[in-house]
Amino acid sequence: MNVQLKSAGPNCGDCPIRHRAVCARCEADELAALEKIKYYRNFEAGQTIVWSSDRMDFVGSVVSGFATLTQTMEDGRTQMVGLLLPSDFVGRPGREGSAYDVTATTDVVMCCFHKKPFEQMMISTPHIAQRLLEMTLDELDAAREWMLVLGRKTAREKIASLFSILARRDPKEIANGANDVTFDLALTREAMADYLGLTLETVSRQVSALKRDGLIELISKRRIHVPDLARLMEEAGDDSDGGHIA
């Protein structure tokens, strides 16, 4: 699952994201215990991090890179159900397997915890379960917000919704509240189509249309400049301040 963080936690080690996902309210000794069960894993672009049928023996956070969660029907139709950006959490404490395929779309570094000891820490450290509950509620809000996008928005609105999210979550732009934003598009047109419930041709046409209408500029095919984020969000049909989605 992926999580949008509301606030950074204290420094609890040399992990670049410093366990923000799980330690915002932890005490020093709890952080030290987390340190002991942590390790790093690297994945290459295109590599599958977890298969939906796998038993997952770890939980963790994305440190750098970009990954996706997808579901696939037997006949090959696929739907992306979540994006994983740096600081997002992956894993299902208390669950056996993964429900989705998790795939790296760029090179990815993950900060992981072995699942068993992490679950034990959850029991001994109530903050952690509470923090995970909060994060999971954020996920749920994001998933349901995306249901509105999938069920009721037009192709143009869908693209605008996706770009609004990516613009607001870009590592370099995050939290600066600027209205003029540039971001990297880690997704192919096909991956965008799978997230939006469209075909790649429709995605390509609508991206061209947004460019023609001056809502976006293509610095390259995978780098987007948004001169007026508020206008793009309006195009997406978002209410004034927009939902937070990942």
Next chain:
Amino acid sequence: MNVQLKSAGPNCGDCPIRHRAVCARCEADELAALEKIKYYRNFEAGQTIVWSSDRMDFVGSVVSGFATLTQTMEDGRTQMVGLLLPSDFVGRPGREGSAYDVTATTDVVMCCFHKKPFEQMMISTPHIAQRLLEMTLDELDAAREWMLVLGRKTAREKIASLFSILARRDPKEIANGANDVTFDLALTREAMADYLGLTLETVSRQVSALKRDGLIELISKRRIHVPDLARLMEEAGDDSDGGHIA
């Protein structure tokens, strides 16, 4: 949020659903504490239980009846993002407001807890946060499964998916595993359309088509007989045993 329960908990009071949602692992004294902060609320069919802009001062479970969670855009397009059946949990511990409109579609009885004391119990009783985390993970799975329905399934598959879920969750049929099922349809054609991302006319046409093809029989407009649930699930494009969705 709504939750599909995996197992019934112990009896912890006179509430018809016996706090199953929150007390499956609670001790007797914890159950007694829950009893003290519980109360009942009744809603009539069509009544709004919570507005999305409201501050929610309670959490609770549906005891009887049928309710829905919906999101609406300014221009009136609406998307249902969840169904609430008996034993499902409503509320966002640790959060200020509701993110969705919650509406009773039949008469509804809720077993509620005042939010502040419930949150205090969550802190003093780690089982509860862990149980809520499990429930929220179930919700998240259900929401993401529904994203696949919204993004990639045809109108016919969408209707078949909805009927499969309702057939498997009907209070009278639940857990008996029968392949020949009859259930009440608490939703209007319009509400079904809002859940499925369709128009009510398309819903009506596809229901007629499923009837014509012998996959369902209409005992009345709001009561459905499924002679072969496995075949209906196949029509929905579900993998063999189907996901659990609500």
Next chain:
DNA sequence: GACGGTCCTTGACACAGATCAAGCGGGGAA
């Protein structure tokens, strides 16, 4: 029993997006 209201069904037609098809372009390999 007639009336009115709500929900539902069905038909005719329109259109957004899918499908099929052709070709472009930029980056890596030799």
Next chain:
DNA sequence: TTCCCCGCTTGATCTGTGTCAAGGACCGTC
């Protein structure tokens, strides 16, 4: 440099679902 490949764009056409419209079924009220 040239070539190739993959991701992307664009055009032409098709089709599933939306839209608009008419009327039917059921139910409660007078």
